[in-house]
Every structure is written in C-alpha cells, then in structure tokens.
Amino acid sequence: MAVKVSLGENESYRLEWIEPLGADIESPTRRLRELGGPGTSVFQLLPNEEVSLLITALPAMKRKQMVAALQGVLHREKGGQQEEWVVDYLPLPERVQAGPRKLRSDLSALFVRRIVLEHQYGLAKGLGIRPKGLLPGYLALDQLYRRHHPVTSDDEVWNLVYLGQDDKFLCVADEHCLLFTRPLPADLSGGVAQGEYVERLAAEVERSNFFAQQAERSMQVQRIVVCGDPDLAPALVEKLAEMSDFEVQNWRAEELFAIDDDTVVWEHLIPLAAAVAALFAPVYNLLPQEVQEKKQRVARRYAVAATGAFGAAVVPILLLGGLWTTHIQSLYLSEAREQIEEGERRVEEAATSYLHDRVLRSRQESVDRYSRELPDFAGLLRDIAVRTPATVVYSTLDVREETAGVYRLILQGESIAKDGTRAHETFLEFLVALTDCRRIREIKEPTYLEISGAGEDGPPHSRVLFTLEYEILSGGET
Amino acid sequence: MIKQPHFHIRLPRHSVMVGTIILLWFALFLGGAMPAWKKARRNEEKIASTSARLASLSQWSVAGIWLAEEIREWEPVQNKTYDRLFPEAKLREDLFLDLVRVANENGIDPIRILEAPHAFRPGTEIWHDDYDPDEEMDDEALEIDVLVSEFAPDLSALPGDELVAHRALVSFTAEYSKLASFLDDLQTIPRALSMHRLIATSRDKGVEVRMELDFYVQKQD
Numbered sequence: 001m002a003v004k005v006s007l008g009e010n011e012s013y014r015l016e017w018i019e020p021l022g023a024d025i026e027s028p029t030r031r032l033r034e035l036g037g038p039g040t041s042v043f044q045l046l047p048n049e050e051v052s053l054l055i056t057a058l059p060a061m062k063r064k065q066m067v068a069a070l071q072g073v074l075h076r077e078k079g080g081q082q083e084e085w086v087v088d089y090l091p092l093p094e095r096v097q098a099g100p101r102k103l104r105s106d107l108s109a110l111f112v113r114r115i116v117l118e119h120q121y122g123l124a125k126g127l128g129i130r131p132k133g134l135l136p137g138y139l140a141l142d143q144l145y146r147r148h149h150p151v152t153s154d155d156e157v158w159n160l161v162y163l164g165q166d167d168k169f170l171c172v173a174d175e176h177c178l179l180f181t182r183p184l185p186a187d188l189s190g191g192v193a194q195g196e197y198v199e200r201l202a203a204e205v206e207r208s209n210f211f212a213q214q215a216e217r218s219m220q221v222q223r224i225v226v227c228g229d230p231d232l233a234p235a236l237v238e239k240l241a242e243m244s245d246f247e248v249q250n251w252r253a254e255e256l257f258a259i260d261d262d263t264v265v266w267e268h269l270i271p272l273a274a275a276v277a278a279l280f281a282p283v284y285n286l287l288p289q290e291v292q293e294k295k296q297r298v299a300r301r302y303a304v305a306a307t308g309a310f311g312a313a314v315v316p317i318l319l320l321g322g323l324w325t326t327h328i329q330s331l332y333l334s335e336a337r338e339q340i341e342e343g344e345r346r347v348e349e350a351a352t353s354y355l356h357d358r359v360l361r362s363r364q365e366s367v368d369r370y371s372r373e374l375p376d377f378a379g380l381l382r383d384i385a386v387r388t389p390a391t392v393v394y395s396t397l398d399v400r401e402e403t404a405g406v407y408r409l410i411l412q413g414e415s416i417a418k419d420g421t422r423a424h425e426t427f428l429e430f431l432v433a434l435t436d437c438r439r440i441r442e443i444k445e446p447t448y449l450e451i452s453g454a455g456e457d458g459p460p461h462s463r464v465l466f467t468l469e470y471e472i473l474s475g476g477e478t
Numbered sequence: 479m480i481k482q483p484h485f486h487i488r489l490p491r492h493s494v495m496v497g498t499i500i501l502l503w504f505a506l507f508l509g510g511a512m513p514a515w516k517k518a519r520r521n522e523e524k525i526a527s528t529s530a531r532l533a534s535l536s537q538w539s540v541a542g543i544w545l546a547e548e549i550r551e552w553e554p555v556q557n558k559t560y561d562r563l564f565p566e567a568k569l570r571e572d573l574f575l576d577l578v579r580v581a582n583e584n585g586i587d588p589i590r591i592l593e594a595p596h597a598f599r600p601g602t603e604i605w606h607d608d609y610d611p612d613e614e615m616d617d618e619a620l621e622i623d624v625l626v627s628e629f630a631p632d633l634s635a636l637p638g639d640e641l642v643a644h645r646a647l648v649s650f651t652a653e654y655s656k657l658a659s660f661l662d663d664l665q666t667i668p669r670a671l672s673m674h675r676l677i678a679t680s681r682d683k684g685v686e687v688r689m690e691l692d693f694y695v696q697k698q699d
Contacts, residue, residue, distance in 0.1 A: 311500075315507045322514025329521035336528045343535030348629040350542020355636055357545045360552055362639035363560050366600075370563055370670035370694060377676065378658035385654060397685070399676035407673075413680075 002032060003268060005275040008258050011148065013276055015259045018268060021127075036128035043140070043278035044124050044131040045271060046286070048169060050116045051136035053180055054109040055092075055215070070109050080113070087111045088284040092176050108177035110139070110284045117286060133282035138162070138171050138181045140273035143283060144253060145225065147276070151175040157212065157219040160251075161205055161236065163228035165267050170205060172212045174219055182208050194235065202239045209246070227251040228266055375407055375472050380439045384411075387433035391416050391426050399472070407472040409440055412448075413465075420451050420462035427464040440470035553637075563670040564641055564694045573693055576667045577648060584659040586652045594645035600694060640697035645674065648689040654678075657687055670694050 004016040019031045035042050058069050070089060071082040078085075092106035117134065124131050135143075145160055160171045161184070168184035184204050187197045209221040224246050226233045233250050240248045254265035257272060265272065277283075287295075377399060388394075394413035402408050415430065417423035435442060448467035574591050581589040652660070657678060664671060674690035 311503065315503050315511055318511035319506065319514060322511055322518055325518040326514060326521060329518060329525060333521065333524060333528060336525075336532060339532055340528070340535065343532060343539060344629065346539040346542060347535050350538045350545065351629045352636070353542045353545040353549060356549050356553075359636055359639040360549060360556060363556060363637070366639070366641055366694075367556065367559050367563060370672065371559070377673070378660075378662035381654065381658040381661070381678075394678075394680055396680070397676075397678035399673070401672070401674045405672075 001268065001271050002035060003271045003275045004031070004035065005257065005272060005279070007279060011256075013257050013272075013279075015257045015263065015265070015272065018263060018271075032127050032129065036130070041278045042124075042129055042131045043274045043282070044120060044129075044134045045140065045274050046112060046117070046120055046134050046136045048136045048138055048167065048181070048183070051110060051112045051139075051286070053178060054111060055106070055177075055179060056109065057106050066107070070107070070111070074111055084114050085111050086114050086117050086286055088286055090177055090283065108179075110136075110286060112286055121287070131287070132278065133284075134286045135274060135277060135282070135284065137167060137270035137274070138169055139178060139284070140270060140277050141227075141253075142171050142173055142178045143277050143280075144256075144273040145251070146173075147280075148253075148256065149225075149251075156223070157221050158223040158225055159205060159209060159212075159221050161201075161224065161226045161228075162269070163201075163226065163232045163236065164270060165229070167270065168201075168228070170208055172208055172219070172221060179212060179219060180208075180215065182211075194232070198232070198235045198239045201236050202243055205236075205240060206243065209244075221246065223247045223249065225249050225251045227253045228269060230266060369404070375474055376439070377472075380409070380472060383437055383439055384434070387430070387437060389415070389426050389430055389433075391423070392430045405474075408443070409470040409472050411466075411468045411470075415464040415466070416461055417463075418461055420453070420464075423462045423464045424451060427466060431468075434468070434470070438473070440472055443469045443471050557637075560696075562668055564696050565669070566696045566698065568644060568695050570644075573646065573667070573669060576669075577646070577691075580663045580666065581650060581660055584652075584656050584663060586650050586656055586660055589648065589650040591646055591648050594647055594690075597642045597644050600641050600643040600692075638697060641694045642697045643692050643694050646691045646693060648691060649687060651681060651684055651686045653684040657685060664691075 001021055002019040005013045006016055008014040017031055019029060021032075034040065054070070054073070056070075056073065058066065058073075061069065066089065067087050068082070070087045071085045074080075074085045074087065075082045087109055088111075089107045089109040092108055112134075120134065121131065141162055142160065157172065157174045157179075160173065162169055162171075163184075168186065169181055170184060171181045172179045182204070184201055187194070189197060205224060209224075212219045212221050224240055224244075226237050226240070226248070227250070230252075237248050237250045240246065253269055253273075257265050259265060381397075384397075392413060392415045394411055396410070396412040398410040398412075400408050400410070415423045415427040417426055431446075434440065446466050446468050448465065450465040452463055452465065570593060577591055578589060581587065661676075664673075670693065672692045674692050675688075676690075677688045678685040679688075680686075
C-alpha cells in the first residue's frame with residue numbers, strides 16, 4: 001500500500017490518496033510515479049518482525065566505529081557475519097552511573113539484516129521509487145505519538161498499544177527513545193470471545209510493563225496509551241483501568257488525518273504514520289550502505305559540477321558584465337561631458353549675472369545712503385534762535401559730521417547781565433530751553449564754563465562764557 | 479650495453495584538457511574580467527565627481543536665470559536715479575551754479591565757492607587721489623573672485639559701482655534767518671549732497687558762514 005499525506009492546519013495532516021499495491025503489480029501507476037518524482041520525500045515501511053531494537057552501552061567512539069562495534073555485538077548475539085547487519089543508532093543522554101561503566105554511552109540501536117533491507121529497498125526501486133528512509137511500523141507510530149504528545153516531565157515512560165486490523169503490538173518508550181516493542185497476540189476467536197481476548201491483551205500489557213522495570217534502563221511505566229481499533233481499544237482501556245493504577249488513555253490517532261472520502265483511517269494508521277514521518281527528518285537511517293554512499297557520491301558530483309559550472313559561468317559573467325558596465329559608464333560620461341560643457345557656458349552667464357547683481361546692489365546702497373534727506377538744519381537753527389534769550393549771544397555755531405549721517409552741534413557764546421547771578425540764571429534758562437528741544441540731545445555737560453566780572457571801560461556787567469555740545473537728531477528721533 | 483631507464487609520466491587525456499581549460503579560464507579572468515571591473519570601479523569614481531560637478535553647475539545655472547531676469551527689470555529703473563545723484567563727470571560748474579542760485583534766491587550775495595583740491599573715498603576722511611576699492615574684500619567678494627577666475631566672464635559690460643567724493647568749500651556772510659532758508663533750499667539741488675561741516679560765527683553784520691559740502695561722481699576706470 002502507498003499513501004500520500006500533506007501538512008494540514010492546526011498540526012493535522014491531509015490524506016491525499018491511498019494506493020493499494022498488489023504483489024503482481026507490473027508497472028507503476030500514475031500515483032506511484034508521482035512518488036518517484038523529484039522533490040518527493042518517501043519513507044518505506046519494513047516488516048516489524050524484521051527490524052529490532054537494542055538498548056546497550058558502549059564506550060564513546062566515532063560514529064563509524066560505533067556502527068562497527070554494534071555490528072560486532074549483533075554478530076556475537078545474533079550470529080551471522082558482521083556485515084550482514086545494517087545498524088543505525090541514537091545516542092542517549094548520559095545517566096549517572098557508578099563504577100567503570102561511567103565512561104560508556106547508552107545507545108538505542110535499530111538493526112535489520114542486510115538481505116531483508118536490500119530486498120525491501122529493491123521492491124521500491126522496482127517501482128521507480130527511491131525512499132529517503134526505511135523504518136518499521138512501530139517506530140513510525142512512536143514518532144507520530146511523540147510529535148503530538150510532547151513530554152512534559154522528566155523520566156516519563158509510557159506504553160503505546162496499537163490494535164490494528166492485522167498487526168497488534170505495543171511499544172514501551174521514554175522521552176528519549178523507544179525502549180522495546182512486543183507483538184500482541186491475534187484474536188483467534190474471530191471476535192466471538194472479545195472479553196477473553198481483551199483480558200489476554202491486558203495481561204500482555206501488564207507483562208510488558210513489568211519487563212520494562214527489569215530491562216536495561218529499569219523504567220517504570222506511568223501511562224498506557226491505546227490506539228487503533230475503535231471497538232477493541234475502549235474495551236482494553238476499560239480493562240486496563242480496572243486492573244492497574246496506571247493512567248490509561250484511548251488515543252484516537254485517526255482524528256489527526258483529514259479525508260475527503262469515507263476511507264476508514266484507523267485501518268491504515270501505520271502507513272499514514274510512516275508517511276507523516278517522511279514529512280520530517282528521519283530519526284534513524286536504515287538505508288543500505290551503498291545507497292547512502294551513492295547518495296553521497298551523487299551529492300559530491302553535484303557539488304563538483306556546481307563548482308565547475310560556477311567557475312565556468314563566473315568568468316564570462318564577470319568579463320561580459322565588466323565590459324558592459326564600462327560601456328554604459330562610458331556612454332554616461334560622454335553624455336555628462338557634453339552636459340558639463342553646456343553647464344559651464346550657462347554658469348559663465350550666471351557668473352556675469354551674479355557680478356552684475358552685486359554691482360546693482362552696491363549702487364542701490366549708495367542711492368539709499370545719499371538720497372536720504374539731510375537733517376533739518378534750517379529748522380534747527382530757527383528753533384535754537386527762538387529758545388535763545390536776548391542776553392545770550394553766540395560767538396560760534398559749529399555743525400560737523402562726525403560719521404556718515406551723524407552730526408554734532410557745538411555752540412560757543414556768552415550770557416551777559418548786570419551781575420553774575422542774573423547772567424548765570426539766564427544761562428541756566430537757556431540750558432533748560434535747549435534741553436526741551438526735540439531736535440538735539442545733550443552729549444555731555446558744558447565743556448567750557450566761565451563766569452567773569454565787570455569790565456573797566458564800559459558799564460559794570462558780568463558774563464558767563466560757555467561751550468555746549470549736542471547730537472543733532474534726525475526726523476523722528478527724540 | 480646498459481639500457482638507460484627513462485620515466486614517462488602519462489596523464490589522462492581528459493585531465494590535460496580540463497587543466498588547460500582551467501588555465502585558459504584563469505587567464506581570461508586575470509586578463510579580461512579583472513581589468514574590466516577595475517576600469518568600472520575607476521569609472522564609478524569619475525561618475526561620482528561628474529555628477530557632483532553637474533549638480534553644482536545646474537544650481538549655478540538656475541540662479542543665473544533668476545538673476546538675469548531680476549537685473550533686466552531693475553537696472554533701467556536704478557540707472558535713472560543713480561545717474562542723477564552721481565553723474566559720470568564731475569560737472570562742477572553745474573553744481574556751483576545751483577549753489578549760487580540757491581544763495582541768491584535767499585538773499586545771500588556774495589558767496590564764495592571753491593573745490594577742495596583732493597578727491598577721497600566716500601565715508602572716509604582720508605584724502606588721497608587713487609584709493610583701491612579691491613583692498614577690502616569680504617567673503618562674498620572672494621566667492622565672486624573664485625567664480626570669475628574659474629569661468630572668466632566678460633566684465634567689460636558691467637556697470638561700475640564705485641564713487642569718488644569731492645568737497646566744495648562754501649563761505650558767505652548773511653543774516654541768521656537767511657542761513658536757515660539757504661540750508662532749506664539745498665534740498666532742491668538734484669545731485670547727492672551731504673554737509674560735512676557748518677561753522678557760523680557772529681559778526682556785526684550777521685553771521686559769517688563756512689560750509690563744507692560733499693558731492694559725488696561715478697568712478698571711471
């Protein structure tokens with residue numbers, strides 16, 4: 001039988017098709033050819049009775065030597081030549097051990113006779129299919145169970161009981177590996193004495209639990225999981241629950257598969273489990289050595305061919321790419337050169353315009369500066385005249401440009417009266433009047449001040465000689 | 479006769495062929511592909527500098543278009559005012575005539591006017607004949623200088639913007655009120671005039687006035 005599954009939603013799978021394989025099949029069907037196509041991952045089931053498990057401990061060594069050592073162990077225990085055995089193994093986590101065994105590694109080994117493996121592989125090859133892996137049914141079921149029941153506590157051991165239509169077996173496993181498997185007896189009564197048969201099955205399960213305790217790793221089963229036949233499994237679950245204190249579950253593995261027709265899924269659970277295993281990386285690899293080597297040779301050849309192709313392709317790619325790139329760059333540079341010439345011509349004009357603009361701005365500054373109205377000198381002279389008392393006389397009125405547009409007024413004169421007090425009072429009135437003038441601002445106190453007495457020739461009088469300095473304010477300034 | 483042993487190494491034919499092809503390929507790589515890519519790398523640098531140059535030129539070009547338009551509208555308007563305020567020639571006789579006219583209109587007569595012997599740079603008290611405006615250059619002027627040196631535009635068509643100041647010495651005697659009126663009417667003279675100094679000294683018949691008036695002329699090359 002050949003089945004094809006694909007990944008579905010929510011950790012489920014979709015059963016694409018089931019193809020029965022008769023012993024007399026002559027040529028592969030369309031579906032089988034599909035399995036032989038590229039990119040398809042195919043696992044082939046091996047008969048349970050032909051593949052065995054071995055839990056052992058060996059000194060740590062390299063993989064190839066370990067395989068040879070395991071072949072030696074099998075040769076010693078099972079007979080035949082060492083090379084007759086195809087072995088693969090899974091290293092187990094180290095346990096705390098006392099004495100000389102502490103340097104040994106625990107292994108879970110899977111082995112099969114080479115002749116059986118090659119025969120089975122030959123069957124698939126005859127149909128144009130090259131399996132990626134070969135595994136027994138119990139291992140496929142164990143992998144499926146692990147995938148959907150992640151172990152939550154250390155040292156958990158379970159007993160997975162499968163009740164198929166033809167095959168019935170149990171697998172005792174822990175979180176690391178499958179520990180051992182046992183076939184279960186068939187119902188010889190043809191379903192007539194189911195109660196009796198269930199009791200027999202329960203006794204076998206009990207026995208296997210006990211055996212697990214006595215085996216190499218001394219495991220205590222904590223859970224029994226029953227799957228398969230929907231009529232028989234609940235009865236066995238009930239019986240086991242009565243007989244022991246274990247946690248007993250009925251696992252309906254068939255519910256993991258979505259189907260479009262009325263296929264009875266539980267009857268094909270083992271092939272389906274193998275098909276699911278093919279979707280993921282194999283745990284053990286029991287491919288014949290020469291197949292593995294051939295695959296490696298093919299991989300090496302592909303690598304060499306790929307390297308050669310890369311080397312052969314990269315030189316012309318680099319050469320043509322380089323030439324093409326320089327060609328494109330040259331075109332761009334040539335075009336850019338013309339643009340630069342044109343741009344330089346325009347910039348020459350721009351430079352002239354820029355200079356021209358600067359000249360105009362400079363000229364405008366001159367226009368603005370010299371077209372300003374002069375301070376109102378006439379108004380200032382009139383204002384001063386109005387504020388000047390009759391007894392105050394100027395000797396000099398000096399208006400001078402300090403800096404551009406800033407003028408200073410310097411007044412020199414005298415205030416004359418009959419006596420000094422009167423002359424000075426008049427001078428002070430004059431000072432106050434000038435201070436009130438909004439056209440000028442006093443810069444400092446009088447730079448020169450002299451009060452002198454009467455002269456000898458004329459009538460008696462006094463005078464105050466002064467020099468005053470003011471800044472002339474422009475129009476609106478006060 | 480002793481037969482001399484000789485060694486002959488025979489390589490498989492396909493190994494020789496593969497080796498030859500690899501050597502040829504390697505030679506092609508070293509002689510063709512590598513130089514082509516090196517040239518491409520060099521061109522990349524050229525392209526980067528060319529692009530930067532183009533961007534800079536483009537910026538200047540756009541600025542130039544905008545400035546040319548502004549100049550075309552602004553210059554004729556400015557020229558009228560500029561030429562009135564700052565004639566190209568000194569035109570001293572016209573200015574003196576204007577000053578005399580203003581004095582006479584205000585009842586001032588006689589009036590004495592003469593020109594100070596030295597021209598000077600406006601805004602300075604340094605009296606000299608040949609000052610050089612390029613002595614003081616700011617950053618913007620330097621930028622222009624770089625631009626001019628790179629693209630060497632024709633500057634002969636550009637108008638000048640430099641002025642030369644001249645000083646007129648005016649003296650007269652008048653009544654105080656007439657002096658004020660005279661100062662009022664100076665504003666009617668169309669040229670740019672600035673008063674540098676005014677000294678009014680009291681005399682028996684009014685005030686004696688001495689004035690220094692600055693006037694400006696466009697500097698000729």
